Amino acid sequence: MPLKTAIGPSAKNVHRKQEGKQTMAAPGYEAIQRNPKYQQLVIQRSVFGWSLTAVTLIIYFGFILLIGYAPKFLGIPIGGSVMTLGLPIGLFVIVSAFVLVWIYVARANATYDSLTRAIVEESR
Amino acid sequence: MNRFKALAAAALLAAAPVLAYAEGVEGGPKQTTNWSAISMFIGFVLLTLGITYWAARRTRSAAQFYSAGGGITGVQNGVAISGDYMSAASFLGISGLVYMSGYDGLIYSVGFLVGWPVVTFLIAEPLRNLGKYTFADVASFRLGQTETRILAACGSLVVVAFYLIAQMVGAGKLIQILFGLDYWVAVVIVGVLMIVYVTFGGMLATTWVQIIKAVLLLSGASFMALAVLWHFNFSLESLFATAVQVSPKHLAIMEPGTLVADPVSAISLGMALIFGTAGLPHILMRFFTVSNAKAARKSVLVATGLIGYFYILTFIIGFGAICLVSTNPAFLDPALVATKGTLAAIKGGSNMAAIHLASAVGGNLFLGFISAVAFATILAVVSGLALAGASAISHDLFATVIRKGKVDEQAEMRVSKVATIALGILAILLGIAFENQNVAFMVGLAFCIAASCNFPVLLLSIYWRGLTTRGAFIGGLLGLASAVIMVVLSPAVWVATLGNPKGSAPFPYDNPALFSMTIAFVGIWLFSVLDKSRRATIDRNGFDAQFVRCQTGIGASSASSH
Numbered sequence: 144m145p146l147k148t149a150i151g152p153s154a155k156n157v158h159r160k161q162e163g164k165q166t167m168a169a170p171g172y173e174a175i176q177r178n179p180k181y182q183q184l185v186i187q188r189s190v191f192g193w194s195l196t197a198v199t200l201i202i203y204f205g206f207i208l209l210i211g212y213a214p215k216f217l218g219i220p221i222g223g224s225v226m227t228l229g230l231p232i233g234l235f236v237i238v239s240a241f242v243l244v245w246i247y248v249a250r251a252n253a254t255y256d257s258l259t260r261a262i263v264e265e266s267r
Numbered sequence: 268m269n270r271f272k273a274l275a276a277a278a279l280l281a282a283a284p285v286l287a288y289a290e291g292v293e294g295g296p297k298q299t300t301n302w303s304a305i306s307m308f309i310g311f312v313l314l315t316l317g318i319t320y321w322a323a324r325r326t327r328s329a330a331q332f333y334s335a336g337g338g339i340t341g342v343q344n345g346v347a348i349s350g351d352y353m354s355a356a357s358f359l360g361i362s363g364l365v366y367m368s369g370y371d372g373l374i375y376s377v378g379f380l381v382g383w384p385v386v387t388f389l390i391a392e393p394l395r396n397l398g399k400y401t402f403a404d405v406a407s408f409r410l411g412q413t414e415t416r417i418l419a420a421c422g423s424l425v426v427v428a429f430y431l432i433a434q435m436v437g438a439g440k441l442i443q444i445l446f447g448l449d450y451w452v453a454v455v456i457v458g459v460l461m462i463v464y465v466t467f468g469g470m471l472a473t474t475w476v477q478i479i480k481a482v483l484l485l486s487g488a489s490f491m492a493l494a495v496l497w498h499f500n501f502s503l504e505s506l507f508a509t510a511v512q513v514s515p516k517h518l519a520i521m522e523p524g525t526l527v528a529d530p531v532s533a534i535s536l537g538m539a540l541i542f543g544t545a546g547l548p549h550i551l552m553r554f555f556t557v558s559n560a561k562a563a564r565k566s567v568l569v570a571t572g573l574i575g576y577f578y579i580l581t582f583i584i585g586f587g588a589i590c591l592v593s594t595n596p597a598f599l600d601p602a603l604v605a606t607k608g609t610l611a612a613i614k615g616g617s618n619m620a621a622i623h624l625a626s627a628v629g630g631n632l633f634l635g636f637i638s639a640v641a642f643a644t645i646l647a648v649v650s651g652l653a654l655a656g657a658s659a660i661s662h663d664l665f666a667t668v669i670r671k672g673k674v675d676e677q678a679e680m681r682v683s684k685v686a687t688i689a690l691g692i693l694a695i696l697l698g699i700a701f702e703n704q705n706v707a708f709m710v711g712l713a714f715c716i717a718a719s720c721n722f723p724v725l726l727l728s729i730y731w732r733g734l735t736t737r738g739a740f741i742g743g744l745l746g747l748a749s750a751v752i753m754v755v756l757s758p759a760v761w762v763a764t765l766g767n768p769k770g771s772a773p774f775p776y777d778n779p780a781l782f783s784m785t786i787a788f789v790g791i792w793l794f795s796v797l798d799k800s801r802r803a804t805i806d807r808n809g810f811d812a813q814f815v816r817c818q819t820g821i822g823a824s825s826a827s828s829h
Contacts, residue, residue, distance in 0.1 A: 176811060192388040207374075207533045208533075211529065211530030214524075226507055227522055230370075237380055
């Protein structure tokens with residue numbers, strides 16, 4: 144594979160470069176860019192990360208718009224209780240924030256880390 | 268040994284006002300001195316000074332000072348982040364808001380929480396892979412060092428300054444009520460301890476102060492929420508029903524009220540809270556204390572869980588206070604009950620709701636514990652802020668802008684220690700100067716500036732190839748300036764702080780993030796696209812290499828310091 148030989152210095156050398164204040168680009172990055180695994184990682188993570196961001200913002204600003212435009216909707220009592228629709232909805236927004244972070248971290252641990260390791264290995 | 272002597276002397280200096288004060292307490296105009304609170308607080312201070320001594324011996328290099336050598340684990344860092352974020356303002360302020368307005372308090376807590384997913388998905392890992400000590404490392408990775416560092420340092424310092432003043436004034440007021448100490452005494456104690464933690468113990472001591480405080484705060488708040496639930500036989504229905512019956516606002520506390528005036532204010536406030544979180548320098552700095560991107564990810568997961576749990580607790584605590592505090596004459600000011608009603612007649616104002624509730628459910632000893640925790644909370648938050656401010660001065664301004672990177676590590680550390688001391692003294696002076704000012708707008712302003720200057724520059728430097736030095740500099744400054752100007756012209760400052768007549772504020776919204784963020788993003792985009800300079804070509808050409816490191820972590824600054 145010409146790919147492997149095309150890649151520049153080891154990670155250790157790159158690290159030593161980083162010690163300088165004016166941060167230099169790691170040489171050999173073009174080869175990594177051509178690595179299909181890298182392209183896969185970038186696309187998967189970008190699509191997933193930005194989609195989850197969009198979901199977060201939709202949930203939150205949906206909640207905010209409800210407060211702004213339909214506060215009475217949040218005040219509708221549930222059954223015969225004094226509790227209102229606003230309580231489970233507010234709780235849902237809080238819990239959803241944690242669940243979305245958890246989904247991202249679980250997927251990153253399962254998929255992105257092994258992909259990244261493979262890319263780093265191949266770049267040595 | 269010298270270090271130990273200096274530490275001991277500083278500790279004595281911090282304790283001196285307490286000792287001196289103990290003599291002339293009785294017959295004072297305010298509260299009597301609360302000895303159980305003071306002794307528990309002294310216990311906390313001794314423990315944290317011990318940790319600072321331990322940390323000081325492990326803080327020799329710049330990497331150890333700024334980022335604890337990258338040796339903090341993901342879980343530890345997550346707890347520390349939650350400690351940084353759960354300020355006294357969010358504990359006492361939000362439970363007080365729930366106490367006064369019920370459901371409205373939830374709106375604030377949700378906004379404070381939802382910034383964290385955004386940090387996880389877009390910021391945490393790139394930050395760890397690209398930066399070393401401050402977020403300016405990331406923003407200036409491929410851009411011109413001088414301009415970008417100046418901008419990032421200004422953004423950081425302005426945010427730190429407003430946040431710090433708000434914390435200092437809050438600390439003085441709170442401690443005056445809780446401990447029966449004079450305002451200036453409280454401010455001096457907070458300032459001196461903050462200087463000691465940061466100059467001697469650096470990031471390692473600051474991290475452990477945050478962790479201890481987070482554990483104490485979460486245990487105290489959990490106990491209070493459990494006690495409230497136990498009181499109502501673990502029936503939420505019965506808790507809410509009692510609150511509705513007791514509160515003069517009745518059913519209105521179960522739905523959004525007057526806190527959020529109109530949709531534009533609501534959206535603008537939401538944007539400041541969400542994107543401001545992703546631009547707070549003392550929070551961003553915490554991601555450099557872990558060894559790699561995976562640990563950074565884990566920190567945010569832990570932090571989000573703890574912060575979310577904490578806000579659920581404050582909601583229960585606020586409703587508990589409606590039921591158990593506003594019905595007990597011991598906690599009310601009799602002179603105010605007739606004119607303002609039972610809720611607003613609470614002694615010391617609505618921020619005291621959680622404190623009085625502690626006394627109601629746990630007696631005097633638990634009251635002392637919660638008071639000490641509130642003090643510790645302020646101390647931990649200001650330490651994190653001071654470290655972030657000092658790093659902006661020493662790492663970004665001194666080492667990179669003034670010395671152009673040609674500086675030895677020890678000199679840089681000396682500058683950061685001097686900067687910490689200067690910031691501490693400044694914080695004390697400003698805290699005293701602002702004693703009788705309305706500083707409620709300052710935390711909001713800090714979030715708004717973070718959202719309008721730091722966040723756009725950071726986000727676009729990571730993800731947008733077209734960003735240039737000139738675009739980031741001009742756009743970032745526009746965001747910073749517009750946020751400050753619009754806040755000064757808003758009702759919160761123009762009317763409430765500067766004392767102009769009601770309705771005369773030139774800018775109608777209290778939180779301008781919607782507008783100032785738009786100005787920042789459009790400004791950065793426009794001046795980047797128009798930039799045809801040689802520097803712009805370098806900036807754009809640097810993107811690919813940066814993006815590879817951002818995604819893979821190859822070349823990221825490593826955990827160990829050699």
